[in-house]
Amino acid sequence: MKGLMMQQPLLVSSLLTHAERHHGEQEIVSKRVEGDIHRYRFRDLAKRARCMANALAELGVLPGDRVGTLAWNGYRHMELYYAVSGSGAVLHTLNPRLHLDQIVYMIAHADDRVVFFDVDMLPIVQAIAARIANPIVFVAMTDRTYMPASDGLPGGVLCYEELIDASDDDFEWPHLDENDASSLCYTSGTTGHPKGVLYSHRSTVLHTLAAALPDALNCSAWDTILPVVPMFHVNAWGLPYIACMVGAKLVFPGPRLKGDSLYELIEVERVTMSAGVPTVWQGLLAYVNSQQLSFSSMRRTVIGGAACSPAMIAEFQEVYCVDVLHAWGMTELSPLGTVCSLKPHQVSMPPDERLAIQAKQGRAVYGIDMKIVGDDGEEVPWDNASAGELMVRGPWVVDSYFRCADVRPHRDSWFPTGDIAKIDADGFMQITDRAKDVIKSGGEWISSVDIENVASVHPEVASAVCIAARHRKWDERPLLLIVRKAGSAVTTDELLAFFDGKVARWCKPDAVVFIDAVPLGATGKVLKNRLRDQFQDYFLTA
Structure with a gap:
């Protein structure tokens, strides 16, 4: 017997409709690229999103079309979150920190019809425009006063605010299939081309519900949330959706994430909760400490993207x-898997024991199931000692990659994360290593293989290996290990200069170490574990 309940699809637009009707007076504050502070309310967000939905239709954007963004955290970017997805198109957030080759590939692979960009990203747009074969409409996210020159852009540049002004808000969000695609985000740092992860309306709303729960990010209408994690980075971990669901005030930091700027926003806007990667918080703590300041309103911060040290947790x-x-x-x-929210019996533990638990990645939020498997593929016990590959499944876990439907990443209906981890008896997971040779620096992935491929092209390099070496500020940084060709005297500076223009600046190795030979296994495979054991503390001791 089936239940006799209404069938209402789970749609991204429903989050905005709810926010307008029940939290219309709540404020959204944005530090703009133009240099000033912008304020308006959820009801204004909803109205302008409807205007932009009409504007997208006038531009010829059809349901299922991809719309790209190259933008920081701000109110216009949030309007696109809802205008694009809510109208049936697919929001494709692009990471401006990536190398131009990767950005060009992503736009071409996604076949973006329109790309919206913040005005300070004009150099990126000019650099990629001529390299994209398909015609694209570029829109500068500003008003006429700050419109950039359109040099080098075929067809010129449209003005965001003029599109809004030319459209009315008479728009009804369509009744979509909840399994339709809502947004697209490419994952980088692996070998080969980036892979597109296509989220559905259903997966997005379910992720939002679970992420807002008390034992997850614990968000409510009482909160003022500062998303420092970029909106191009897996949808700012869902915070733009969560804020509409619960009615929380939002404070967007724009492009400036230095300690002084963030602290001013936190204090002036009475921020209660924020989220970002450890490197950002390191800068904030350094500023607060140097100025002998304190936090008057902030009560919690979510730290992810890279492992957070016990020292940082303790200082906060x-x-x-x-x-x-x-x-x-x-x-x-989508991206949330675990949150380290303590259980009642752990709160009264001695501080050092409690801190050791908080340094773990945490326990699964509702909707995510996880297990650890050994080399034989069998699940290992949750005993805080047995390690293996971390596997997950759930309604917001990828099923297949965009335009790669024939290649399924699953093993027996579980997604292999590529992380090596262990789980304790209370269900708290801790990542101990990574199965893939990628480097996570300041929350961003860097492919060691990409670094090796560039170095190996140098005419005086015989062999090149890139490893992750621990770093006080960035958690990890790439260290390049080089075997010179016979008779070569190539220097560190020459090798590092060789990377200019070939990889993003933040992906360049921080140092080069010259070695006599690369250790190889019986099958000829490079034994990176030996090199990591020898050099993983290079930056800590140099």
Whole structure:
């Protein structure tokens, strides 16, 4: 017997409709690229999103078409979150920090029809425009006063605010299939081309519901949320959706993430909760400490993207009375998988024991199931000692990659994360290593293979190996290990200069170490584990 309940699809537009009707007076504050502060309310967001939905239709954007963004965290970017997805098109957030080759590939692979960009990203847009075969409409996210020159852009540049002004808000969000695609985000750092993860309306709304729960990110209408994690980085971990669902005030930092700028926003806007990667918080803590300041309103911060050190957790909590929620996820998980929210019996533990738990990546949020498997493929016990590959499944875990439907990443209906981890008896997961040779620096993935491929082209390099070496600020940085060709005297500076223009600047190795030979296994495979054991503390001791 079936239940006799209404069938209402789970749609991204429903989050905005709810926010307008029930939290229309709530404020959204944005530090703009133009240099000023912008304020308006959820009801204004909803109205302008409907205007932009009409504008997209006038531009010829059809349901299922991809619409790209090259933008920081701000109110216009949030309008596109809802105008694009809500109208049936697919929001494709692009990471401007990537190398131009990757950005060009993603736009071409996604076949973006329109690309919206913040005005300070004009150099990126000019550099990629001529390299994209398909015609694209470029829209500068500003008003006429700050419109950039359109040199080098075929067809010129449209003005965001003029599109809004030319459209009315008479738009009814379509009744879509909840399994239709809503947004697209490419994962980088693996070998080969980036892979597109295509989220559905259903997966997005379910992820939003679970992420807002008390034992997850614990968000409510009482919160003022500062998403420092970029909106191009897996949808800012879902915070733009969560804020509409619960009615929380939003504060967007724009492009400037230095300690002084963030602290001013936190204090002036009475921020209660924020989220970002450890490197950002390191800068904030350094500023607060140097100025002998304190936090008057912030009560918790979510730290993810890279492992957070126990020292940072302790400083936030013991010095500044800001609770830390350590979290873990992946682009393929929309992204939230675990949050380190303590259980009642752990709160009264001695501080060092409690801190050791908080340094773990945490326990699965509802909707995510996980297990650890050994080399034989069998599940290992949750005993905080047995390690293996971390596998996950759930309604917001990727099923297949965009335009690669014939290649399924699953093993027996579980998604292999590529992380090596262990789980304790309370269900708290801790990542101990990575199966893939990627480097996670400041929350961003860097492919060691890409670095090796560039170095190996140098005429005086015989062999090149790139490993992750621990770093005080960035968690990890690429260290390049080089075997010179016989008779070569190539220098560190020459090799590092060789990377200019070939990889993004932040992907360049920080140092080069010259070695006599690369250790190889019986099958000729490079034994990177030996090199990691020898050099993983290079930056800590140099």
